[in-house]
Amino acid sequence: MRRYESYKDSGVEWLGEVPSHWNLIPNKYIFKLRKNVVGKRSSEYDLLSLSLKGVIKRDMENPEGKFPAEFDTYQEVKEGDFIFCLFDVEETPRTVGLSSYHGMITGAYTIFETNNVDKKFIYYFYLNLDSDKRLKPLYKGLRNTISKETFFSFNTFIPPLSEQQKIAQFLDDKTAKIDQAVDLAEKQIALLKEHKQILIQNSVTRGLNPDVPLKDSGVEWIGQVPEHWEILSIKRLSQVKRGASPRPIDNPKYFDNDGEYAWVRISDVTASNMYLLETTQKLSNLGKSYSVPLMPGSLFLSIAGSVGKPIITKIKVCIHDGFVYFPENKQNTKFLYYIFYSEQPYIGLGKMGTQLNLNTDTVGAIKIPIPPLCEQQKIADYLDTQTAKIDQAIALKTAHIEKLKEYKSVLINDVVTGKVRVSV
Missing domain, CATH: 3.90.220.20 (DNA methylase specificity domains)
Known part of the structure; x- marks a missing residue:
């Protein structure tokens, strides 16, 4: 697009020069x-x-x-x-x-x-x-x-009214096409996320062998499972315990930037994917004594805020009573993560998110499929590989959306401030 023939100083720092006839x-x-x-x-x-x-x-x-x-x-x-x-x-x-x-x-x-x-x-x-x-x-x-x-x-x-109308028409046409491209990419992302959920659900309930004999699990969300798998409630695998918080939580004596244990808040979990790598706060030794410490590799589950979200910590952490953990778990941690990530175990317990009602009893009563440990590992490895491919595709689509939105913003700015001249 061309520039206007002549410009004048607008007197506004961010605006700079504008066309002389505006x-x-x-x-x-x-x-x-x-x-x-x-x-x-x-x-x-x-x-x-x-x-x-x-x-x-x-x-x-x-x-x-x-x-x-x-x-x-x-x-x-x-x-x-x-x-x-x-x-x-x-x-x-x-x-x-x-x-x-x-x-x-x-x-x-x-x-x-x-x-x-x-x-x-x-x-x-x-x-x-x-x-x-x-x-x-x-x-x-x-x-x-x-x-x-x-x-x-x-x-x-x-600018003059006729020019305003031309600019508005130009931006209507251009932004409509950009918005259409964004909508298409967002729909593609939604389909990829749906595919990911279905892939996980099928893998943790049917396994990887399509020819294996099946049996009815007796659990609605699970459906049929391989004959050699077990169906057990979480409480049969481990106690379900809640975290704990030092009180009052805003007392600075409970925190230490150089502390050994990171303090996990709901926002830390919400901002993370499968693994928790860092948090914004650390506890002092005193703060740790009033909380529940977990070692790297531990799985815990949010029961407040982003309710139902599982996460595996890669660092030493302390969790508050908005989380539950499984101290005696001997199953494959990533396999259990994928079961919870599928969201299917929560069917009948409420709407995913803040309306979901979870506590140690409801989590403990959830029944899940349990394959042999070697099979759990194979399923977890398979899902690691396949979901990484899907996540990469989602990331590319997301980056494309951001570029489209940035282009739209720059286009509107350049046109309505007279940096470029439109022709309709």
Whole structure:
């Protein structure tokens, strides 16, 4: 794409030069504030939300997240309205949206109409600002709030209306193609993850020999298993014990950056894959004495936060009571890891994640297939190899998505700031 013939200094550090014929216009001439509270008419409106994917409709029949008891304080949103979140700007993933719907949204947001501009161009301009939080100089107070007076006095560089329309059309076309490519890659990742789960489930319940005689396990999630395998509850293999925490947990005497034992928090497990390699904190000897130490190679299971997630530690750790462990386990640790990783043992215990109800009794009662130890090792080795291939494919797709998103961000920035000239 070509550049414009001539440029001028914008006077804004991050913006640099802009095309000479673009105008500097205060927002008070672009945006008009409107707030119509829905009151007792809330049932007449669709519930809207501002998300990373823009303004979306919320399903009130199958709600996700918390809803208020009443929506009387919510405000009307018309199709073509701008929705801004002008508080907690730094922390909020997306603070601007252009609504394609007629509905209502929380009264905490700010609703604007626009005058004599192309709405999509203005949306792309502020989407670009929001992506890098470039309105940061306007924040005030502990909640990073932009006052309406400050927002109205902020200047926007915009081209003539016909050029705004060309830019908006160009970005609509280009970003739609990028979004389509991202959606395709995300679907491919979902299929790869599904394939991985099926591969693990089949391997830990059927083994690697497709011709082996089978028997009914008597357990719904397991189905049929090889005749020579056993079906045992976890408590038959080992006691199931909980970790423990020094109290109060924020007392600095329990921590030591040079301590021998790492302190495991839920966030450490959430950020890890099969193996726990490091944590952000270490316990002092005193802290360790009030917790439960585990040696490298130990398997433990989260029963809080990322509920049901298994992990094998590669380092000396101490775990709190949000985890359970298996002190007498003599089975292959990685084989057990894959059984828990499949999520199938939790069927009937609740929804995976925070709603799953696990404790030492429920975990101990879980029945699992137990092949001979030599076969457990072969299955674990096979799954190591095959899941590594799948994970590599997922990583490549994920990297591709990030590159597409980066390209989209750079494209929008270059076009709405006049660094390049579009031709439609």
